[in-house]
Amino acid sequence: MYNEFMITVRLSQKKKELELPGPRRVMDLLADAGVRPTTVIVTQGKKLLTKDHRVEDGATIDVTSVVSGG
Amino acid sequence: MKCKRCRRAEAAVELPSHHAAFCPDCFFIFFRRQVTEGIRKLRLLAPEDRVLVCVSGGKDSLVLWDVLMDEGYETDGLHIDLGIDGYSDRSKGKVLAYAASRGKTPIVVELAKEGIPIPEAARCVRMQECSICGTVKRYFFNRIAAEGKFTVVATGHNLDDETARLLGNLLHWQRGHLVRQHPSLPEEEGGLVRKVKPLWRVSEMETAAYGFLKGIDYVTEECPLSFDATSLVYKEALSRIEDRMPGTRIVFYQGFLDPSNPLRNGPWAAPAADAAPMPGDAPVVDTMRATEVDAGKNGGAPQACASCGAPTYAETCSFCRLKERVRKARSLRAAKVSR
Numbered sequence A: 001m002y003n004e005f006m007i008t009v010r011l012s013q014k015k016k017e018l019e020l021p022g023p024r025r026v027m028d029l030l031a032d033a034g035v036r037p038t039t040v041i042v043t044q045g046k047k048l049l050t051k052d053h054r055v056e057d058g059a060t061i062d063v064t065s066v067v068s069g070g
Numbered sequence B: 001m002k003c004k005r006c007r008r009a010e011a012a013v014e015l016p017s018h019h020a021a022f023c024p025d026c027f028f029i030f031f032r033r034q035v036t037e038g039i040r041k042l043r044l045l046a047p048e049d050r051v052l053v054c055v056s057g058g059k060d061s062l063v064l065w066d067v068l069m070d071e072g073y074e075t076d077g078l079h080i081d082l083g084i085d086g087y088s089d090r091s092k093g094k095v096l097a098y099a100a101s102r103g104k105t106p107i108v109v110e111l112a113k114e115g116i117p118i119p120e121a122a123r124c125v126r127m128q129e130c131s132i133c134g135t136v137k138r139y140f141f142n143r144i145a146a147e148g149k150f151t152v153v154a155t156g157h158n159l160d161d162e163t164a165r166l167l168g169n170l171l172h173w174q175r176g177h178l179v180r181q182h183p184s185l186p187e188e189e190g191g192l193v194r195k196v197k198p199l200w201r202v203s204e205m206e207t208a209a210y211g212f213l214k215g216i217d218y219v220t221e222e223c224p225l226s227f228d229a230t231s232l233v234y235k236e237a238l239s240r241i242e243d244r245m246p247g248t249r250i251v252f253y254q255g256f257l258d259p260s261n262p263l264r265n266g267p268w269a270a271p272a273a274d275a276a277p278m279p280g281d282a283p284v285v286d287t288m289r290a291t292e293v294d295a296g297k298n299g300g301a302p303q304a305c306a307s308c309g310a311p312t313y314a315e316t317c318s319f320c321r322l323k324e325r326v327r328k329a330r331s332l333r334a335a336k337v338s339r
Helices: A026-033 B024-041 B059-070 B087-101 B118-125 B129-147 B159-171 B175-180 B204-213 B230-244 B248-257 B287-295 B318-338
Strands: A006-011 A016-021 A040-044 A047-049 A060-065 B013-015 B020-022 B050-054 B074-081 B107-110 B152-154 B194-196
Touching (some): A047 B204, B024 B059, B050 B059, B118 B318, B129 B152, B159 B248
Parallel strands (some): B050 B074, B074 B107
Antiparallel strands (some): A040 A060, B013 B020
């Protein structure tokens, strides 16, 4: 559900969605989500975000793992 | 953060290993330069090559195909449908959609139709899925390339893949595998087509960023059968080192590839009797070359497989032996059920 006072962090591969308070930097959001920054790309719509990008309240970001196995 | 190249646009990709950050346009230039430099340095491809690009539907292989087409190489895509419920259909869908967007029709091999879908084959012969998958894929990569008169097979292995494989081979002192590990495996007598890995200089993060920024719709889910692949353990270890010491991965791999490295030349390079995979290591081994070539290391040229005609040093190739084991296991199971 949309929450204008929180940031929605979607972890697609883990099929998990978190609501975290903002505004905060991407690297801080990842730390709270327990994700190592160098193993993922973080996107907002069609934009790729750097780890120091500040995400505002009400935003939704997608975290996609880049690690392929096998 | 501003782009370190144009110094105007906002950066979208940070690369600590290069002390750089790029906006999308400058990153495209950087990424393509990394790939073309990797091709040039090791002479992986020539302008007249006909390249068979193996595309799984994941980021690396689709990005590789995209870059090679943009660089003007003559390419066709080959997709192996592994016969894994749901996952294979979704992967194939991504390949077909991408190919259509570039006006291409990929060659598709369906393992279910070939009588050897990976999950069932693994159950039948009680082997690791990744091990069987490697054998089967390499067989078809080579066969389709030879039949289609392609001069080279290209796969999307990146720097993370290659360093994980290198670490695994070093930890187990796999001399035979170390000698053969290289982004370019030459053509061999008897019909083994040349194989190259043009993405050897770029990381997984870089290919993911390139794919996203170029709008390439790749499959992001992992193969459900590879969740416990040993290569993931090596990747995580290297990734933690890279976090603390950016640039370590490329130094590690470039140092290994240095022609003066004694691991590649000198007494070490003699074929060793330790080329058999360690438990759990199957995914990081080029089985077709390893098993077939090792079988013939006592001399003699490869011959045609008695069953399918593929190059082999044994009477029948590893793929046909595997297929026969699956067939026998199926017959045995059917006989038990009918009793």
